[in-house]
Amino acid sequence: DIQMTQSPSSLSASVGDRVTVTCRASQGIRNYLAWFQQKPGEAPKSLIYATSSLQSGVPSKFSGSGSGTDFTLTISSLQPEDFATYYCQQYISYPWTFGQGTKVEIK
Amino acid sequence: EVQLLESGGGLVKPGGSLRLSCAASGFTFSSYGMSWVRQAPGKGLEWVSGISYSGGTTYYADSVKGRFTVSRDNSKNTLVLQMRSLRAEDTAIYYCAKATEAYCGSDCYTPNDYWGQGTQVTVSS
Numbered sequence: 001d002i003q004m005t006q007s008p009s010s011l012s013a014s015v016g017d018r019v020t021v022t023c024r025a026s027q028g029i030r031n032y033l034a035w036f037q038q039k040p041g042e043a044p045k046s047l048i049y050a051t052s053s054l055q056s057g058v059p060s061k062f063s064g065s066g067s068g069t070d071f072t073l074t075i076s077s078l079q080p081e082d083f084a085t086y087y088c089q090q091y092i093s094y095p096w097t098f099g100q101g102t103k104v105e106i107k
Numbered sequence: 108e109v110q111l112l113e114s115g116g117g118l119v120k121p122g123g124s125l126r127l128s129c130a131a132s133g134f135t136f137s138s139y140g141m142s143w144v145r146q147a148p149g150k151g152l153e154w155v156s157g158i159s160y161s162g163g164t165t166y167y168a169d170s171v172k173g174r175f176t177v178s179r180d181n182s183k184n185t186l187v188l189q190m191r192s193l194r195a196e197d198t199a200i201y202y203c204a205k206a207t208e209a210y211c212g213s214d215c216y217t218p219n220d221y222w223g224q225g226t227q228v229t230v231s232s
Contacts, residue, residue: 001169034218036152043222044144044152049207055220087152091218094166096142096154 002026002090006099012107013078021073021102023088028068032092035064035073038101039084047086048073078104109133109221111203116226123193123230129186129203129223137161137181140206142219143188145199145228155201156188160210171197193230200225 003026013019023033031051036044046055048064051071061076075082083106088099115127129141143155156177157166165177176189186203204219211217 032216032218038152043202043224045222046207046218046220049218049220055207089152089154089218091216094157095168096157096218098152098154101151 001095002029002093002097004088004090004097004099006086006088006102008102009100010103010105012105014107015078015080017078017107019075019078019082019104021086021088021104023066023071023073023099025069025071025090029090029092031067032090033064033066033071034089034091035062036087036089037082037084038087044087075104080106109205111205111221111223113201113203113223113226116201116228118229118231119193120232121194121230124189124191125193125228127188127190127201127203127226127228129188131184131186131203131205134205135209136179136184138209140211140217141179141186142204142206143177143186144202144204144219144222145197146202146225147196147199150199153199158186159212160206164213190228193228195230198228198230200227 005024035048038044052064085101085103110132112130142157158177162179174192178187202225204222207220208217
């Protein structure tokens with residue numbers, strides 16, 4: 001199985017900060033990488049697929065980059081509604097696997 | 108508007124069975140692959156199972172293979188997860204999710220876009 005490792009596991013940031021979350025795959029996954037946002041008590045929300053394509057309705061402050069084994073999610077200017085846990089997921093091979101999550105907290 | 112509504116969760120004893128359903132609306136259900144993803148209390152997301160748009164191909168996590176069966180009824184816009192031989196470690200919220208791209212077969216790759224609100228499964232004596 002492909003292992004997905006996110007860093008950091010948590011971070012504290014202020015409103016307006018630029019935030020970057022990193023995701024590393026244990027083997028190459030080309031660009032088949034998705035990002036999800038989850039707030040407490042809510043279902044996950046899809047943000048990005050194919051490394052850098054925004055899902056419908058997702059604001060452009062979210063962006064993704066990378067290829068092969070190393071990927072990043074960037075939030076250009078953190079807003080109060082962005083405080084949540086973020087997960088990466090590979091979907092090039094079954095079983096699909098998620099990173100352990102990165103919790104973005106208010107500083 | 109895409110809607111996915113899970114049902115069938117509850118409390119079950121170890122070794123028992125449960126049948127989860129996901130009622131889909133707002134899109135052409137028969138055109139999209141579907142998945143089940145779960146989240147144990149305080150833990151991260153775990154992909155459980157997937158099924159192709161036709162229902163002809165299914166996939167499972169090793170942790171549930173041989174115990175869970177995914178199926179779909181395209182005439183009723185319903186996704187089903189039959190769970191048997193349940194264990195305490197199966198306790199989680201179970202989400203159904205829709206594929207982003209339609210008609211994605213074995214030679215294409217598409218993640219999930221829309222997710223349901225989940226149904227709680229608790230396995231305890």
